[in-house]
Amino acid sequence: xxxxxxxxxxxxxxxxxxxxxxxxxxxxxxxxxxxxxxxxxxxxxxxxxxxxxxxxxxxxxxxxxxxxxxxxxxxxxxxxxxxxxxxxxxxxxx
Numbered sequence: 001x002x003x004x005x006x007x008x009x010x011x012x013x014x015x016x017x018x019x020x021x022x023x024x025x026x027x028x029x030x031x032x033x034x035x036x037x038x039x040x041x042x043x044x045x046x047x048x049x050x051x052x053x054x055x056x057x058x059x060x061x062x063x064x065x066x067x068x069x070x071x072x073x074x075x076x077x078x079x080x081x082x083x084x085x086x087x088x089x090x091x092x093x094x
Contacts, residue, residue: 008053012045
């Protein structure tokens with residue numbers, strides 16, 4: 001439900017790059033401890049029925065970032081209050 005009406009047209013690498021850019025800009029950070037992720041927090045993808053639809057692969061994937069400092073795993077949608085889906089390159093279905 002978190003990704004209802006949203007899809008991503010690119011590859012995993014493209015989304016990773018967009019996330020890294022936002023990290024470097026200081027726009028996303030650990031939502032648990034405030035760590036800035038500048039140490040290269042892993043961005044992971046896993047097939048999941050409730051995940052973000054990747055039109056390139058015709059599959060849904062759960063996307064999350066793990067904080068090295070506190071180990072909190074934040075799903076991508078949790079950052080939507082800091083950064084709009086469009087700023088990640090995510091499209092809204094019309």
